[in-house]
Amino acid sequence: MLTKLPALLLLLASQRLVNAVNFAWEETQLTKDDIGTFNSIAFADTAAAPSVPVDSNVNLTASSGRECKVGPWDAAWPTEVEWAAFNTSLDGALIMTVPQGAVCYPNNPHYDKAACAAVVEATGDTGGIVVDPSNIVQPWSAGEPCNITETPIGNCTLGGFPVYIVNATMVKHVQLGVNFARNKGIRLVVKNTGHDFVGRSVGAGALSIWLHNLQGQKFLPDFTGSNYRGPAAQIAGGTQGWQVYNFMADNNISIVAPGESTVAILGGFTAVGGHSALTSYHGMGSDQALQLQVVTADGRFLQVDTDNNADLFFAMRGGGGSTYGIVTSAVVKAFPPLTLQTAQFMWSGSLDANFSSPNIDPSTGAITVDKEAFWSGVREWIQFSRSVSSGKTKMSL
Numbered sequence: 001m002l003t004k005l006p007a008l009l010l011l012l013a014s015q016r017l018v019n020a021v022n023f024a025w026e027e028t029q030l031t032k033d034d035i036g037t038f039n040s041i042a043f044a045d046t047a048a049a050p051s052v053p054v055d056s057n058v059n060l061t062a063s064s065g066r067e068c069k070v071g072p073w074d075a076a077w078p079t080e081v082e083w084a085a086f087n088t089s090l091d092g093a094l095i096m097t098v099p100q101g102a103v104c105y106p107n108n109p110h111y112d113k114a115a116c117a118a119v120v121e122a123t124g125d126t127g128g129i130v131v132d133p134s135n136i137v138q139p140w141s142a143g144e145p146c147n148i149t150e151t152p153i154g155n156c157t158l159g160g161f162p163v164y165i166v167n168a169t170m171v172k173h174v175q176l177g178v179n180f181a182r183n184k185g186i187r188l189v190v191k192n193t194g195h196d197f198v199g200r201s202v203g204a205g206a207l208s209i210w211l212h213n214l215q216g217q218k219f220l221p222d223f224t225g226s227n228y229r230g231p232a233a234q235i236a237g238g239t240q241g242w243q244v245y246n247f248m249a250d251n252n253i254s255i256v257a258p259g260e261s262t263v264a265i266l267g268g269f270t271a272v273g274g275h276s277a278l279t280s281y282h283g284m285g286s287d288q289a290l291q292l293q294v295v296t297a298d299g300r301f302l303q304v305d306t307d308n309n310a311d312l313f314f315a316m317r318g319g320g321g322s323t324y325g326i327v328t329s330a331v332v333k334a335f336p337p338l339t340l341q342t343a344q345f346m347w348s349g350s351l352d353a354n355f356s357s358p359n360i361d362p363s364t365g366a367i368t369v370d371k372e373a374f375w376s377g378v379r380e381w382i383q384f385s386r387s388v389s390s391g392k393t394k395m396s397l
């Protein structure tokens with residue numbers, strides 16, 4: 001009996017140390033029963049070569065003459081019946097893209113003068129772009145095919161925007177989007193808030209998975225991982241900076257979050273690095289994750305941490321947004337509260353009809369500010385800083 005003890009201890013030690021911390025909507029995952037005979041939404045056969053679509057109708061070579069993804073311009077693009085079946089598997093969560101500016105174009109079936117005025121006003125702020133399923137903060141990267149303006153020129157087209165969008169509210173939706181795109185050979189993109197500077201959250205002819213409605217935040221006062229014990233927070237994939245700020249205030253904690261209030265905390269911020277006002281104290285965005293919940297390219301839902309899928313855990317904290325998998329939620333470190341004030345101050349001058357100003361040196365482009373103006377600005381800033389109360393402030397959009 002005694003001789004068996006070391007083996008037993010070894011076995012216990014090699015088991016999962018930390019259970020997956022999931023939101024209720026993460027428990028609804030794609031099952032064999034959901035798939036039934038609808039092969040287009042089947043999981044990847046991981047034994048097969050990764051790039052072979054399981055749907056035999058899809059021949060990437062034949063569809064475009066080269067190894068390209070299937071687009072609406074190809075014969076292999078799913079029929080309306082197939083899209084409808086996909087939508088049924090999603091319980092109706094499939095959206096056909098209507099660019100946010102469509103309401104501004106008199107030729108467009110969605111034209112609505114009043115709605116256009118409202119959209120122009122709302123998108124003056126990034127918050128109005130985040131809530132749209134397809135629009136992005138840098139629309140030049142989609143080719144500016146449908147401008148949000150009350151005086152449009154040309155016609156509104158899809159350009160670089162995706163064709164269909166999965167409005168994900170549960171893990172099953174994310175898995176379905178990944179499986180359908182892979183099996184049909186369709187380009188897949190992921191939009192969280194759409195802040196990416198070079199348009200990585202859009203793509204022409206693509207199916208998009210929109211993460212905005214994956215919501216929830218929960219304080220875990222005593223989280224235990226194999227390399228960490230202490231306060232942590234469970235955060236849903238669609239959570240934006242401003243929601244984290246409110247969550248911190250409600251729970252008397254600090255979390256490393258994006259400075260821009262509408263950037264997502266678990267999108268590019270965690271995947272690529274992430275700078276925060278607290279970075280010099282607590283590290284970068286990527287340093288905060290203790291556990292990630294991830295849907296990978298084969299459609300599987302994985303717990304990713306130091307003990308489970310450790311290779312992914314390493315890669316996904318710096319390896320790039322949407323590169324290795326789709327993060328539906330994460331556990332991140334929480335710290336004791338730290339009150340901080342930030343202020344931004346700038347001097348501006350007026351430009352004349354030639355877009356020049358006496359403060360701009362035309363030969364160098366350098367902007368100069370005279371001493372009086374500079375020190376009066378500094379005085380303003382100090383007075384402003386003193387007047388701001390040191391209590392917690394809440395922010396909402």
Ligand SMILES: Cc1cc2nc3c(=O)[nH]c(=O)nc-3n(C[C@H](O)[C@H](O)[C@H](O)COP(=O)(O)OP(=O)(O)OC[C@H]3O[C@@H](n4cnc5c(N)ncnc54)[C@H](O)[C@@H]3O)c2cc1C
Pocket residue numbers: 137189190191192193194195196197200201211237258259260262263264265266267268269271272273274275276320321322323325326327328
């Ligand atoms: C106005 C502005 C202010 C900014 N301020 C800051 C700042 O204060 N600090 C800072 O560090 N950065 C800042 N950034 C940069 C920002 O962090 C990056 O643009 C980041 O990539 C945005 O991520 P997102 O998920 O919000 O945006 P998205 O454009 O939706 O996504 C970015 C990329 O990540 C992928 N992705 C998004 N979510 C997921 C997910 N859950 N799983 C897998 N892939 C995903 C997308 O497919 C895309 O490739 C700012 C950017 C802008 C435009």
Ligand SMILES: *[C@@H]1O[C@H](CO)[C@@H](O)[C@H](O)[C@H]1NC(C)=O
Pocket residue numbers: 059060061062
């Ligand atoms: C795909 O199409 C190409 C060109 O028509 C053909 O040569 C190839 O055999 C096809 N592949 C499959 C797997 O059907």
Ligand SMILES: *[C@@H]1O[C@H](CO)[C@@H](O)[C@H](O)[C@H]1NC(C)=O
Pocket residue numbers: 087091092093094095096
């Ligand atoms: C998907 O189904 C829902 C519910 O029936 C419907 O409202 C929606 O328009 C459908 N989406 C598409 C792209 O047809």
Ligand SMILES: *[C@@H]1O[C@H](CO)[C@@H](O)[C@H](O)[C@H]1NC(C)=O
Pocket residue numbers: 144145146147152153154155156157
């Ligand atoms: C949108 O605006 C850009 C920049 O002014 C312009 O190049 C583009 O043609 C416009 N798009 C449409 C559809 O008019």
Ligand SMILES: *[C@@H]1O[C@H](CO)[C@@H](O)[C@H](O)[C@H]1NC(C)=O
Pocket residue numbers: 107154155
């Ligand atoms: C816009 O669409 C209308 C109607 O479909 C068409 O007559 C017109 O030529 C289009 N304009 C441009 C600039 O493409």
Ligand SMILES: *[C@@H]1O[C@H](CO)[C@@H](O)[C@H](O)[C@H]1NC(C)=O
Pocket residue numbers: 095133167169213
């Ligand atoms: C996305 O889904 C949520 C939950 O079903 C719903 O409330 C919301 O209106 C949907 N958004 C769009 C743009 O269809």
Ligand SMILES: *[C@@H]1O[C@H](CO)[C@@H](O)[C@H](O)[C@H]1NC(C)=O
Pocket residue numbers: 252336337
């Ligand atoms: C917040 O936390 C700090 C340090 O952890 C503690 O000193 C303070 O009393 C707490 N405040 C409230 C309102 O709980």
Ligand SMILES: *[C@@H]1O[C@H](CO)[C@@H](O)[C@H](O)[C@H]1NC(C)=O
Pocket residue numbers: 352353354
């Ligand atoms: C703008 O430039 C033109 C040509 O150099 C000049 O004639 C004009 O006076 C300038 N206008 C102003 C307001 O400086």
